Amino acid sequence: MWKTESTGITHVETAVRQCLPPCQIKCPINEDIQRTNVLISLLPEDPDLAKNGVIQISEYLYNKNPFFNICGYICGICELECNYSKKGGAIKRRMLKRFLSDIFTEHLKEREELELVKTKENVAVVGGGPGGLMCAYDLSKRGYRVTIIESFDRLGGALWLVPDYRLPKDVLQTTVDNLVRIAGIDIRYKSRLGEGKLTLERLKNEGYKAVFLATGLPYPRVLTFEGQFVDGQDLSGVMYGHTYLYEVSHNNIAKNYFKGKKVVVTGGGNVAFDVARSVRRQGGEVTVVCLEREDKDHRDGIPADEEEVRGAWEEGLRIVYSRGVRKIVGQNGQFKGIECPTCVSVFDEQGFNPKFDCTDCIDLEGDVLIITVGQAQDRPLLQKENLLNERGRLDMDHLTLQSTSKPWLFIGGDVRRVGFMVEAMAEGLVAAESIDRYLRGVDMREGRRRDYEGYEIPIRRDYKPEPELLWIPPENRMHFQLFEKGFTLKEAIEEAKRCVTCGPCLSCKACISIGFQKSLSPVEVDEARCSGCGHCVYTCNYYAARLVNRGDKVVSETDMFKCKSCGMCVVACPSQSRKMVDDDTADRIASVYATL
Amino acid sequence: MSQYKPKLVCFSCKFGWGYLTDEASLSKQIDNWAPIICTGKIDTTHMIDAFERGADGILILACPEGDCHYQDGNIEAKKRVFLLRKMLESVGIETERIRIELAVDPDGIRIQQLVKDMTEDLAKLGPAKKSIPVRKTTKKEAVKAGGRK
Numbered sequence: 001m002w003k004t005e006s007t008g009i010t011h012v013e014t015a016v017r018q019c020l021p022p023c024q025i026k027c028p029i030n031e032d033i034q035r036t037n038v039l040i041s042l043l044p045e046d047p048d049l050a051k052n053g054v055i056q057i058s059e060y061l062y063n064k065n066p067f068f069n070i071c072g073y074i075c076g077i078c079e080l081e082c083n084y085s086k087k088g089g090a091i092k093r094r095m096l097k098r099f100l101s102d103i104f105t106e107h108l109k110e111r112e113e114l115e116l117v118k119t120k121e122n123v124a125v126v127g128g129g130p131g132g133l134m135c136a137y138d139l140s141k142r143g144y145r146v147t148i149i150e151s152f153d154r155l156g157g158a159l160w161l162v163p164d165y166r167l168p169k170d171v172l173q174t175t176v177d178n179l180v181r182i183a184g185i186d187i188r189y190k191s192r193l194g195e196g197k198l199t200l201e202r203l204k205n206e207g208y209k210a211v212f213l214a215t216g217l218p219y220p221r222v223l224t225f226e227g228q229f230v231d232g233q234d235l236s237g238v239m240y241g242h243t244y245l246y247e248v249s250h251n252n253i254a255k256n257y258f259k260g261k262k263v264v265v266t267g268g269g270n271v272a273f274d275v276a277r278s279v280r281r282q283g284g285e286v287t288v289v290c291l292e293r294e295d296k297d298h299r300d301g302i303p304a305d306e307e308e309v310r311g312a313w314e315e316g317l318r319i320v321y322s323r324g325v326r327k328i329v330g331q332n333g334q335f336k337g338i339e340c341p342t343c344v345s346v347f348d349e350q351g352f353n354p355k356f357d358c359t360d361c362i363d364l365e366g367d368v369l370i371i372t373v374g375q376a377q378d379r380p381l382l383q384k385e386n387l388l389n390e391r392g393r394l395d396m397d398h399l400t401l402q403s404t405s406k407p408w409l410f411i412g413g414d415v416r417r418v419g420f421m422v423e424a425m426a427e428g429l430v431a432a433e434s435i436d437r438y439l440r441g442v443d444m445r446e447g448r449r450r451d452y453e454g455y456e457i458p459i460r461r462d463y464k465p466e467p468e469l470l471w472i473p474p475e476n477r478m479h480f481q482l483f484e485k486g487f488t489l490k491e492a493i494e495e496a497k498r499c500v501t502c503g504p505c506l507s508c509k510a511c512i513s514i515g516f517q518k519s520l521s522p523v524e525v526d527e528a529r530c531s532g533c534g535h536c537v538y539t540c541n542y543y544a545a546r547l548v549n550r551g552d553k554v555v556s557e558t559d560m561f562k563c564k565s566c567g568m569c570v571v572a573c574p575s576q577s578r579k580m581v582d583d584d585t586a587d588r589i590a591s592v593y594a595t596l
Numbered sequence: 597m598s599q600y601k602p603k604l605v606c607f608s609c610k611f612g613w614g615y616l617t618d619e620a621s622l623s624k625q626i627d628n629w630a631p632i633i634c635t636g637k638i639d640t641t642h643m644i645d646a647f648e649r650g651a652d653g654i655l656i657l658a659c660p661e662g663d664c665h666y667q668d669g670n671i672e673a674k675k676r677v678f679l680l681r682k683m684l685e686s687v688g689i690e691t692e693r694i695r696i697e698l699a700v701d702p703d704g705i706r707i708q709q710l711v712k713d714m715t716e717d718l719a720k721l722g723p724a725k726k727s728i729p730v731r732k733t734t735k736k737e738a739v740k741a742g743g744r745k
Contacts (some may be wrong), residue, residue, distance in 0.1 A: 001616050038665075044616050044702060460667035497663055516610050517633055541667040566666035567637040585632050589607075589642055592630045596603055596650045 001049060002514040004039065004056045014311060020560045021503025022454040023093060024367040026081035028426035031065055033078055033093055034503045038510035040096055040496035047489050051103060058104035061097075066179045067130060067425060068161065069105050072097030073167045075422050083457035083490075083502050087465025091499045099492040104169055108178045116184060118586075126193050126200075126206035129157020130421045131413030132214040133179060134428030140183040142436055147208070148185060151192035153179065157216050158414065159421065161245040161271070163278045164480040169249075200409060200528050210435045213387075213403075214413035214428065217375030223266065225326050226356070228492050232328030234413045237335030241267065241275040241372025248278055249274065258284030264338060264364055266325055267372035273308040275372045279313050281478050287318045291343040291354050294321045300346040311483075314474040319366070324356050328369065337365040377415055387411070400434045400444045401427060410434050428472040455502045455562070459541045464498050467491065502542075504561055521565045521583035523558045529577035530555040536569035536578060545569050602652035602718035604628060605713050607634045609670070612659035614704025622704055626711055635659075635696075636669025639682050643694065653718045653728065655711060656696040670698055689725050692717065 023033045043050045056338045061068040076094030084091050121145045125132045128150035136146040154160065155176040159167070180187060181594040185387030193196055193215065203211055220240035223230045232238065247253050255586065261284050265276040268290030276286045292302040302309065302321070312319065323340035330336055346352065382388050386405060389395040395404045396411050403409040437444050470485035477483040483562075501508065505520045512519065532554030536545040544562035547554050556578075558569070567585070570578045606629045608614065613629065614622055623629050628651070632638070635658040646654055656677065658670035674696055681691040695714055701707065 042611075042702075049616075189664055458667050460664075461671060462662050464662060499668065501665065511633070514615075516615075564666060566634055566669060568634075568666065568669060568672060571637060571639045571672075586638055588630050588632060589638075592605060592628050593646060593649045593651075595628060596605070596646075 001041065001044060001052060002557045004513045005515075006267040018450055018452045019451050019455065019504045020507050021501070022081040022083055023078035023091075024503060024507070025452040025454055027078045028420075029065055029423050029429060031061065031068070032507070034498065034499070034501050035508045035510045035513070036061060036100075037091065037093070037096065037496045037499040038501060038508065039514070040100075040492055041499070042440075042514070043493055043496075044491065045490060045493065046326075050489050054100055054103045055107055058100045058107070061100070062104070065425070067134070067175065067421070068097055068184075069101030069108075069424060070167065070172060070175055072099070072172065073419065074162055076418060077422065083455070084463065084466075084498070084500065087457060087463040092467065092495050095469070095494060096486050099487040099489075101171065102486050106176050108174055111182060113182050113184060114141065116140060116143065118143050118145045118184070121209040122147065122207050123210045123212070123435060124149055124155055124203045124206075125212045125214065126203075127157060127214040127216055127413070127415075127448050128155035128176075128187065129158060129214060129216050129413060129424060130162040131216075131424035131428040131431075132157070132212065133176065133185075134312065134425040135212045135214065135432045136185045136428075137179060137183045138432035139435060140185055142432070142566060144435075144439075146183075146185050147230075148180075148187045149191045149198070149203070150187055150189050151195075151215075151218075153189050155187065160249045161242070161274070162572055163245070163248065163281075165277070165281070165477070165483050166274070168482060180582050192382060193356070194378070200385050202253070204408060209439055210404065210408050210410065212428070212431045212435065213409060213411045214415060214424070214431075215378060215381070216414040216424075217418060218378050220371065221374035222326075223371045223373055225324060230325060230328055232330050232335070235328065235330040235335045235369075237367060238369045238371065241265065241271055241370050242375055244275055244370055245271070245278070247309045253282060256283040258282045258368065261285065261368055262287070262296070262366040263368040263370060264289060264366040265370045265372055266290070266338075267374070268302045268304055269374070270304050270308055271375075272372040273304045273312055275370050276317055277308075277312055277315060278480075279368075279370065280312075280317055281480060284368070285390055287320060287366070288312065289320045289325065289338070289340055289364065290322050291324055291346050292321065294319075300343075311471070314471075315477070316474065320362075321404050323362070324354060326356070326358065326361065328381055329363075335366070335369050337363055338369065339363055363392075375414070375418065382415075397444075399448060400437075401431045402434055402438070402444060407438070410438075441544075453561075455504070456543060457502050460500065463500075466498075467495055494562065505564055506561075518584065519582055521567075521580040522560055523563055524563065524568075524579055524581050525556055525558060526577040526579070527553075528576050529557045530573075531577075532556060533574065535572045535574060537561060539568050541568070598718060600723065602651045602715050602721075602723070603650060604655060604715050604718060605646045605651045606630065606655040606657065606707070607632060607635060607638055608657035608704075608707060609633065610658050612663065612670075612700045613657045614701065615740060616702045618705045620621070624708070626708055627657060629707070629711070634664070634666050634669040635669075635673035636664070640676055643676075645682055647689070647693075652721075653693040653695070653714060653726045655714050656694075657701075657707065657710070658696060658698045660698050660700050666691055674698065679734060687730045690721055692721065693724060723729055 021034050043053045078093050082090035113481040117551045122145045125136045126149045128148045140144050212562050219243035263279045263284040263286050265288045276288045280286050293300050322343045324343045325338045327339040340362050341356040341358040345355045401412045403412045410431040413424040472483045536556050542562050544559045664670045677696045
């Protein structure tokens with residue numbers, strides 16, 4: 001069994017020109033997807049032997065992303081940009097990570113603490129969600145003493161609102177518990193900023209030299225129609241999705257609570273679908289009403305993931321597209337139904353600005369209305385702390401996340417802009433870098449904006465179709481256990497092999513890390529010999545070889561960022577003008593021939 | 597003839613063959629074995645060279661179709677073997693002296709067996725036809741060879 005090393009030469013490099021595979025560009029934290037896909041493809045088929053490899057790969061991922069095992073359940077935005085999606089289906093990276101997670105999460109409990117020397121300043125992180133935790137993890141590794149100020153009695157923030165059938169609670173609990181243990185992060189539970197005497201200023205006076213504010217969006221957004229608050233949101237039977245999911249996560253809602261009830265859910269985002277599918281699992285008959293259209297490619301297309309919509313449809317939910325809520329109808333203080341005019345457009349040039357046609361209006365009756373149209377910041381807190389500008393927005397530098405009025409304060413995660421879990425995590429990393437720069441007194445902005453260049457899919461004879469994800473049939477999944485079956489070892493190896501590794505070798509180096517080769521061998525062209533015939537251009541599967549004019553001669557050259565050192569152009573070259581520098585293949589062959 | 601032991605050269609791609617075993621200990625058990633990265637790198641001149649230097653056969657172990665790390669290196673190797681066989685045939689050398697296998701064997705346990713099997717088959721054929729004129733390397737070619745290394 002091979003053993004990965006991540007020292008010296010085997011480290012992935014930040015290239016001069018920032019080239020990465022498209023999946024890694026899409027990933028907000030630029031996870032080393034290609035490298036770990038290659039390593040998964042080289043795992044032994046024996047599960048006992050493979051475990052060792054899985055842990056090595058997971059450790060590598062964990063070092064950069066201590067949430068990777070959670071990403072394996074609920075993220076997968078890298079798949080949206082996968083080159084393979086045009087050729088038979090994106091590589092199921094999320095499922096590959098879940099496969100690692102299934103083994104690694106158990107192992108995490110025994111993982112040893114990091115040996116950190118924490119001699120640097122004290123830093124406070126307000127909010128223990130993915131953004132705050134990521135920032136705390138990164139700062140701890142850099143030697144800062146970090147304390148998380150958490151308002152509840154558990155860490156993980158909005159991740160707790162993800163229903164169990166998508167993310168099991170024990171995976172989340174194990175991950176956050178071990179994260180703070182491994183990185184040695186202090187926590188102050190049940191400490192809510194703005195409550196009692198706890199203010200930002202006070203934290204500063206307590207000796208925290210910098211503060212990262214990642215309080216997320218703790219409140220539900222209320223339902224409005226044409227800019228006006230819709231009355232009736234205080235009726236009995238009306239609740240907010242956010243609140244509902246919170247109660248579900250605490251097991252405060254009985255198993256068949258909605259049995260025999262008609263439940264209307266408003267909203268078209270993933271959270272609305274989490275709500276709707278949870279209600280369905282608790283016996284309700286669910287109708288989802290959303291402003292957006294069914295066609296996801298349309299500007300006004302539904303924002304929820306395709307898989308969510310498909311899952312909901314399978315589970316028998318009714319989805320009413322392109323309808324808003326004009327009025328909430330009640331009787332004797334009890335919710336009765338809603339009036340839904342057609343929504344003709346959701347977005348215009350200014351952004352979200354829905355337009356309705358009230359001549360086409362339907363009535364939907366129900367026993368319960370769950371409003372899931374988004375979440376909101378804790379505005380009073382932000383106002384009290386004087387963090388908003390005259391337009392009511394956060395007054396801050398959006399590149400460095402530094403507050404304008406308080407230079408020692410950094411703000412990020414959902415509180416700044418609502419996004420996916422991994423986007424909050426990325427902001428945690430940005431904040432950690434900013435805090436480090438701020439406390440060291442170096443330039444806050446230099447070299448931070450990075451633009452990456454993607455790669456096309458390599459040319460090959462056959463592209464393989466994607467594997468089908470295995471979901472428990474809807475009639476058997478009306479519970480809160482996982483409904484998606486994870487990959488077996490064999491399936492994981494197969495899927496990892498399907499990855500065509502379109503990114504550059506410099507940002508991968510999987511082969512070097514396990515000792516397949518000593519170094520990457522660049523291809524050199526002897527221009528004096530090259531006749532410019534173009535065989536190499538035809539042969540290269542990576543668009544790396546190309547013809548260029550040199551004075552009155554046409555010669556070939558190699559784009560070092562695209563070249564994979566496969567050596568096929570060298571073999572194809574009829575004038576022997578191409579060679580690989582530092583490649584030991586010829587030597588190996590020669591040494592075998594010498595013994596003949 | 598019983599004393600005759602054919603010389604077989606075996607190339608294998610590391611991405612498909614024996615990547616889970618210790619290469620050094622495996623190479624002690626297999627004569628003339630060259631694990632390399634991608635069989636697409638093996639030039640026809642490498643194969644002809646082997647015969648010129650006294651090999652009786654060549655075995656190439658490539659990755660399964662569709663599994664090449666460099667997309668189609670294994671297919672390239674297969675094509676090259678096909679064409680070279682035609683050429684060898686035309687000068688009277690048995691085509692069986694070059695064999696290519698597209699499969700995966702992480703532990704490398706089949707390598708030894710495949711080498712043994714082919715060696716036995718070669719033994720039945722006898723030594724490679726010595727009528728191939730062993731060329732003297734011309735000066736021009738020597739320069740080329742130096743340039744390639």
